[in-house]
Amino acid sequence: MYLLPSTALFSLLTLTLPVTINAQTQTSANCSVFNWDQNDPYLATYPPQRVSGASSCAGTSENLTCALTAEGDGQYSASNNISGLATITFTSVVADTVSEDSLIAPGFNDSVIGSIDTTQILRPGQSAYLNFTAYKFCYTGTVANCTEGVDNDTAVEACAPVWHEQGGYARLDGEYWVVNISASDVDQYEDPYANQVGGGGDGEGGALGLKGSMNSGFAVLAGLVVLMLV
Secondary structure, rough: OOOOOHHHHHHHHHHHHHHHHHHHHHHOEEEEEEEEOOOOOOOOOOOOOEEOOOOEOOOOOOOOOOOEEEEEEEEEEEEEOOEEEEEEHHHHHHHHHHHHHOOOOOOOOOEEEEEEEEEEEOOOOOOEEEEEEEEEEEEEEEEEEEOOOOOOOOEEEEEEEEEEOOEEEEOEEEEEEEEEEOHHHHHOOOOOOOOOOOOOOOOOOOOOOOOOOOOOOHHHHHHHHHHHHH
8 A cells, every 4th residue: 555645645735725725714694594575486597608619611502501519518506696695505595495386497506517418500601609598597585694794684686507307417408599700710619518528418427406515625635635545
């Protein structure tokens, strides 16, 4: 068995711990009560994201078209509109408060990794890439029982990603569209999912409703130390 020298282990801890500690010690407020106004959630959108590389359709016949495909796994997180309110904690409060039959997705998740998967058609001479605008659904109400930094009875909007399950995997809901560009600019737009392993479609990368964890950083650190000690 190879033992990691103590100096090397200290260096590993020094490099890794600041990332996780900073993530957990940032000043943020918590509110343990969400006074839902009982209104149904409404749809909103995340900022558009490019989800494919660019391509040119070189066909000359009007009957010839080209396929442009986007395939990978995207991640979207919950949000709220109160500055300083811890998102992960409050998302759980909202999820525990709203009625299950009001949900637009299988859950009100703080983070979801889901499949990006579409094929669009380009016409001869057309150069383009694909954009995706993901949906989120939002509840409104007020907060209560808040720690310092957020006033009780402050109006709040809390949103989470819209997704559905298909074939045992999460599929992100939203809108795809073609963005036209100059043929000379095609090389500037690489596939953003080119380096993913097993991403998209029904592959293993389509994780179902993954939720974030504040302890994930320490889990990664523990795994690194174990690997180095074996």
